[in-house]
Amino acid sequence: MQKTEGNYASPATEAIFNRTRLEFSRYITQFGLKTEKVLFHWGALLLIVGFLLGRALILMKIMPFALPFFAAVYVMKREKSALAGLAVLAGAFSLSIQNGLLLICAFFLFLVVYRLSGMISLEPAKKLPFLVFFTMLLTKIGMFYVLTQQITLYDFTFVTIEAGLSFILTMIFLQSIPLISQRQRKQSLKTEEVICLIILLASVMTGTIGWSIYGLSVEHILSRYLVLVFAFVAGATMGSTVGVVTGLILSFANIGSLYEMSLLAFSGLLGGLLKEGKKIGTSIGLLVGTLLIGLYGQNNQLLSMNLYESLVSVTLFLFTPKLITKNISKLIPGTTEHTLEQQQYVRKIRDVTANRVEQFSNVFQALSKSFSQNGFYEDDRDEHKEMDYFLSNVTERTCQFCFKKDQCWAQQFDTTYHYMKEVMHEIDQDTLQYNTRLTRELDKHCIKSKKVIDVIEQELTNFRVNQKLKHQIQESRRIVAEQLLGVSQVMNNFAKEIKRERENLHVQEEQILDALRNFGMEINQIELYSLEPGNVDIEMWVPYCHGRGECEKIIAPMLTDILGESIVVKHEDCATYPQGYCHVSFGSTKAYVVDTGIAHAAKGGGFVSGDSYSTIELNAGKYAIAISDGMGNGERAHYESSETLQLLKQILQTGIEEKIAIKSVNSILSLRTNDEIFSTLDLAMIDLQDANVKFLKIGSTPSFIKRANQVIKVQASNLPMGIIEDFDVDVVSEQMKAGDLLIMMSDGVFEGPKHVENYEMWMKRKVSELETTDPQEIADLIMEEVIRTRSGIIEDDMTIVVAKVQHNTPKWSSIPAYGQRKKAL
Structure with missing residues (x-):
């Protein structure tokens, strides 16, 4: 084996270390699972808590903890009530036989009263505090009467106070018992549940009063340890609250420990403030609190004992595993771990929702493909089948009993089939008499030619009806397929938006908050959801400004300078009272804005025009301008054109692509009526970020773009909507610039000038001669010029829409926020 170089371990050593760490982690996990099983499943924790609550007393006489604990366990964990009752009785008998006998009587009377309360139609948890109150009241009154043969006013007051405390503690234990009896807990606790848990723990500690180890009080050690844990995981507020509650309950149990409440509360406050120093900082808070409180009214011996007790608590706290404090912090609202746990839970819900939406999207896409295949890919084969069925019906009525059947269909099949097919075609075209x-x-070939022609004419009517029904079914399938595909795309995009996590922008939030506060603006809270260029999304809670418009005039201009793009107020909910806070949403402005001018007139100066128009600002940062011209004039044409635009508007607002939307509207119009009522559509989609325009022209007249002295014609060749069931939409794209004018018109304006041979050249010349750039003035001037050429007579419905694209200039200029530019973000 080679020697390791520097601080790097050899692969074998690293493998042994990793294997050892895994084995240790597995051992710790198994030990934790077994411990939880013993504490929760077997009820060891209830056993310990019950024993200590059975020993807990207030003022050395009142014992309000035992019966509420047993009653709460009996109602919520019936299977463990016997174990809890035995534990409570053991704790009571450890104090005195009298206390144990009193609890036996109280338990027996409670069970009787609870059984009789079944006649009351209330939930057990709602009637339980009252049952405990009356049980404790009757038990105590009976005890005093047996012992003294009389009941004084003092005795009755004493008993009432003890029963009242039992009433309150029952409600508290109903909240806290599930926390110590269930292995699986909720994601977080409510504030009142945390307080109830603290009261339960403090009540348990009163059962250790009188216990000491080497002269050190056990209840003091445990109470200070409890304060350390909560101050470390939840901060100063929770630490001081735990200190006050714990100290108050301990002082009730032993009036000599009244100073303990001040010590615990002050130590919890200091420990929470010093929690940034980790466990050492929180421990220093307890020690400093012990020294400061101990200097008042105590001799050196008591001060040293208090200091020793605090040192023991600190030692226990320092050796507390990090896993325990982390799990506790997840349950307490307001902690960082709780926030992360909630974010993880929300992220899980978001992912599940996104996956479900994706599944629905895939289902819709599969349905769309299924409808498309069934509707389009078998047309040729179905056509041959239908022809065969048609000729079979004709043959059955004419050739079935003919003596030349075998000769015509067996020996001369192709010739006979060809003649019948050709006759059918000629009859369908109404040209047979000329052929x-x-x-x-056919007379030479068939001896029943006249009868064959008559039967073909009769069958052809049914054949046409069947063909029409078939085409309608196919068109319906195509509409459904296109709509399903569009819905699938929308749902897929929605799933992607759901999956897009909120970026971690805490640093940017602090920088923006500091910049605004340094400027003198008071900001209560700020939330950054997106800083993507062109899609900024910021929410703030600011004090009520009495209608001075500070958000629009100050905060938005400052954000504009900080982020390097124009920011405006998107939405504002003002406070309902002067000391409240306003909720304001800020977002990016669009790079371009569109100003429109519209002029229209009905035929003959009437009130109802066959033309309809609409301007729609879509959520996707696009601006749509549409003109529809219904065939003819009057109410029917107006209904067709307005219905076309209404359908288009609703479909576009769902986010479906423009081409699919137009083809869907066309299919609906073609299937809706048998009348030959058609409508044109002239649609322009302007992207407000880059001023790119998509033109979708369905049977409409050309449009014109005026750029300085240049006039650009935009034209596409598509038939009007409703004429044919299936067509391809030609999309024409043009790049507009700031200051450009878009002029769209119906055929009543384009073809309106009288004695004009070339309408296009005439319109180009009129547009180029315009001196004004105001959209409304241009619309009025062109309309007036066309009507003048007709000597004031309006011979067709006329509509013209003029749109001017220009840069979006903010109302307020940016306010410098030095040192917080976007590059710093």
Whole structure:
């Protein structure tokens, strides 16, 4: 074996070390599982707690802990109630026989009262505190009457106080018993559950009063250890709370320990403040608290004993495994471990949801493929089958009992089949009477030619109906397939968004928070969800500014300078009262904005136009402009065009791609009616980040882009919607610039000028001669110019939409935040 160089171990040594570590980890895990089994499954923890609560007293006379503990275990863990009862009785008998006999009577009376309470229709947990109260009251009154043969007002008050404490402790134990009797716990505890658990632990410690080791009080050691643990895992607030609660309960049990409450509370506060120094810092907090509190009113001997007790608690705390403190911190709200545990839980839920959405997406995609295959790939084969079925029906009615059947269909099959197929085609085209050659040859070939022609005419009607139904079914399948595919794509994108984890932006949050606070802005809380360029998402909680607009005028401009891109207020929920906080959402502005102008007129100056238009700002950062022209004029044409745009708008807002959306609308329109009612569609999708425009023109007129003195024509060749059931959408893309004008119009405007041979050249010339850049003025001027050429007569529905693309200039300029630029983020 070669010698190791420097600090590097040899592979064999490293393998032995790793194997030893794994074996040790496995041993620790097995030991932990066995310990949990003994404590929770076998009930050893309930046994220990019950014994100590049976010994717990207040003012050396009142014992309010035993019966509430037994009652809570009896209701929530019936199978372990006998074990808990024996443990409590053992603790009571360890104090005195009188206490043990009193508890036996109390347990027996409680079981009787609980059985009788079955007549009350309430949940056991709700009626249990009242049952314990009356049980303790009757038991104590009976004891005083047996011992003294009389009950004074003092005795009755004493008994009532003890029963009242039992009532309160029952409600507390109902919250805390599940925490010490179940192996599987919840992800986190509520604040009241944490307090109930602390009260239970402090009550258990009162059972150790009178115990000492080498003169050191066991309850003092355990109480200070408890404060150390909670101050270390949860900070100063929880540490001081545990100290106050524990010290108060111990002082009730022994009035001589009243100073202990001050010591525990102050030590919990110091230990929590020094928790950044790890266990050593928290331990120093306890020692400093012990010295400071011990200097008041105590002699040197008591001070030294207190210091020794604190040192023992610190020793136990330092040897407490990290795994225990980590598991405790996961249960307490507000700790870092609890936050990480919750984030892990949320991430797990998110992943499960994303996987389910992906599964649904795959199902929809598979269904779409299934519909497509069934609808499109068997057309040719089905057509031959249908022709054969058609000719079989004709043959059955004409040739079945003909004496020349064998000659025609056995010896001359191809000739007969060809004649019948050709006759069918001629009848379908209504040209058979002009084709004398075919009728002459059919007469020579068939002795029942007249009857064959009549039967083919009759069967052809049914054949046409069947063909139409078949095409409608195929088109329905195609619509379903396209819609399923679109839904699959939307759900797939949604799954990807769900999987996108929130970035760890704690450092950036602190930097932005410091920059705003250094400027003098008071920020209560800030949450950064995304700093991706063009997709910034920030939420803040800021004090109410009495309507001065500080978020829009100050905070957003500062964020603009810090992040290096324009930030604006997306949404703001103002506080309902002056001292409250406003919830504000900030986000990136779009690089471009669109200003539109619209002019339209109905035929003859009427009120109902067959043209419809719409401008839609989609969530994907796109701006859609659409014009639809229904065939003809009047209400029917208006209904067709408006319905087209309404369907398109709803489909586009779901996130489905533009081409699929248009083909879906076309299929719906083609199947919806048998009337020859068609509509055109002129759609422009403007990307507000880069000003790229996609034109989808379905039977519409050309559009024009005016850039300075240049006019660009945009045109595509597609039939109007509803004419054919299946078509390919031609997409034309153009790159617009700031200041460009997009002019879209219906055919009433484009073909409206009278005595014009070339409409395109005339429109280009009019657009190039425009001096204004205001969209509304341009729309009005072009509309007016077209109407003038007709001497004021409007012979068709007319619609024109003008859009101006320009840079998005923020309302407020950025405010410098020095030292916090984006490169520092």
